[in-house]
Amino acid sequence: MTSSFSITSAIADPGLLDLPWDLPLDAWPDEFIAALPKGISRHLVRFAHLSGHVVAAKETTSEMAHGEYEMLKTLQRLDVPCVEPLAVISNRVDAEGDPLPDVLVTRHLKFSLPYRALFSQTLRPDTATRLVDALAALLVRLHMIGFFWGDVSLSNTLFRRDAGAFAAYLVDAETGKYYDGGLSTGQRENDLEIARVNIAGELMDLEAGGRVDEELDPITVSNGIVKAYRSLWTELTGPESFSSSERWRINERVNRLNELGFDIEELAIRTTEGGTTVRIQPKVVDAGHHQRRLLRLTGLDAQENQARRLLNDLDAYAARYGKKDADEEMIAHEWLAKVFEPVIRAIPRDLRGKLEPAEVFHQLLEHRWFISQNESRDIPLAEAVSSYVNEVLRHRRDEATMIEPSTGMLTLPLSIVDDADEDDWRSKV
Incomplete structure (x- = not known):
């Protein structure tokens, strides 16, 4: 790269230097672009390959890029x-020396999709x-830690499947503000009204395009x-x-509260x-009750409902x-070694990008x-795995970001523990 630019990042990734920051995002060559479904955004967003991962790059103003970068770091903490x-790229100029907008770079959340991609x-x-x-x-959860979103919508959220439900992730924090002393009732109600109006508008837009069920x-x-x-807020507080x-x-x-996935510290x-x-x-309530128990017992990191189901x-x-x-x-x-891990290993390698292991x-x-x-x-687990792979999983679309080419089916036979005898490893998938 011959042009000058500045990188603000807590992660030293040399791959950031290889991206064509001297070009507007809409002019990036296809070799850098990852084809993933995108939500609606007021800014130009492109997905790009970076060091074996996929990142989202969003062009915006310098103030908004740095502000959102710091806010996302706060929310992660x-x-x-x-x-x-991941980074803010600033002081960008094109080949003629004309300034280009700053870019906020975030890591793409694997197995997540914008709401418009969750229905075929x-x-x-x-x-x-x-x-x-x-x-x-x-x-x-955001309001409990004192975060005012300011632009709550389905479009500003990514969703992961979570054992029959969905888990939501904030993807756009440029309008957000963090208040260490917490939010007032008026601030919470304002955010809630913004959410109600935005969601109604998004669904009406889908309705106008013939993309919602008539019911x-x-x-x-x-x-x-x-x-x-309001139901959840009352239960928690x-x-x-x-x-x-x-x-x-x-x-x-x-x-x-534990059943809802929350722990009480006081x-x-x-x-x-x-x-x-x-x-x-309740004074202090933290989310992730079942997640933490599953992680402590097995080392598996899953969504809350997935963790509940696995437990x-x-x-x-x-x-x-x-x-x-x-x-x-x-x-x-013992359960991890004889039940969960054999099931996951039995999934053909070319199908492992379909869903998260816990969701599988x-x-x-x-x-x-x-x-x-x-x-x-009673269906033996080995028989159920074979049926699930061939009748269900094989027909799903990939929901992970798979950079490397698929390597095809596993060649080694992998065993599945049979419920009739936990030590019987003769059933093969």
């Missing part, structure tokens, strides 16, 4: 689901509702984010009063004079083989239950 900021033909009401519910959960009502679906948000004889409701509240408990009434209120299978494995009273970490290691395992369990019901018999 606070463990909020968002894209990873028409958007069904249940899919739209699941997307809105995921966005509501993300908005609650889908954009207003009803967009109003759903208000209901979902609202006070609860009950008789002192009903102390079991303290554990019930904690269990409900619980304020107050009693009235005479001890007739108890009032409780349920782990618990069922312990019960099935009479190991419920054994050491939890030992059982988790979840869908396999769903498929196994379905064919077991249809055939009125």
